[in-house]
Amino acid sequence: MLKQITVTVNGAQHTAEVEPRLLLVHLIREVLNLTGTHIGCDTSSCGACTILLDGKSVKSCTILAVQANGKSVTTIEGMIQNGELHPLQEGFKENHALQCGFCTPGMIMRATELLANNPNPTEEEIRWGISGNLCRCTGYNNIVKAIEYAGAKMRGEEPASTEPQFV
């Protein structure tokens, strides 16, 4: 039995007829063709499919598309504004916070809510804050730096230098 749903994704309203068992991540990737949101583990462990649902970071592999009816979704494609990278995107680029990039969209979406709730997090708070997102290549140090960089930029401060430090 198909259900009609209306979901606002990155500011644009979409209406679709979906099976109740369709996962939100499949709606995003396969119906709306927004493939920036990744499927990693498909078991709500890795965080690659993290998106914002009404501003809260959630794992879209464990939410049904019908549950997003009438709600607002933000994916990584919605982060760029007027052609300008979001400070988190810039932070990841400047700090070499990705190699393969598979976890990056989920990391950035999670960090978006983290910084919205806590604009000036400590390193420990950042590490706890991204504890539901797994990275398997870069390691977390540069991801933490990228989030610190974005936090500083969003507070209107000068981010720490991203030049390599030789000692």
Added chain:
Amino acid sequence: MIAQSFNYEAPDTLAKAIALLQKYGDEAKILSGGHSLIPMMKLRFATPECLIDINDIPGLSHIKEEGGVLKIGALTREAEVEHSDLLKKHFPIFGDVTKLIADPQVRNRGTLGGNLAHGDAANDHPAVMLALNATVIATGPDGERAIPIDEFFFGFYMTALQPDEILTEIQIPIPEGNTGNAYHKLERKVGDYATAGVAVQLTLDQSGNCTAAGIGLTNVNPTPLRAARSEQALLGKPITEASIAEAAQYASEDCSPSSDLRGSEEYKRAMVAVLVKRMIHKALERAGVK
């Protein structure tokens, strides 16, 4: 992974949800946070004919204090429990436990009621509710029913909830006097189920005698377990290192863990003893006794 087909209903009142439960009986499942249920459906461990999504029903999400009782709506998210100022005041144990449940994204969805209604001894809130002497409110066709937490958990995924009832609220008496509570679980990594977990709440009178003790154990028994002999070992007298050791010993003897990837039975019993000691000390510290 895709779940088997099902009907989806999203009623906007409790009465409509209960009517749907009456219609579908055992073939319906309540969807709250969905972070236990949807994975089970994807693996086809659960194949409900109908999912009744209660997320649109108003009045099920709150944290409030009324007449010396703390009331938490069943649909209250773990993240809301984690950051509640009211809970931080009387119940720092909720800060302990929620931080160890899954991860931030899952806590944005997962609900306190769902954590209990799932009836899984590996979940963390059951032990906490045992320690805090909670009462579960279930709403069915005939109205509300209060179920003491000791009568709530029956077996693996089995609770006292009837097929036409919905868990709607959790009520916890706010303790008087010098009270402290604490929870910790040993886990291999973030998001893991407990190798062993222990919840403790202690109340002491002016002369330091222990007037109330609650100790609950996570994932070391087929059902969430109250460590009753451990509680008795502490009650009615000042708490000493000797009585703490006795309580720890009893808890490790009275639980019934199984050997698995998280550790052997022997190891888990040893960890129960360690955690009981540590949580008693932490609860005493929070009660202002040290």
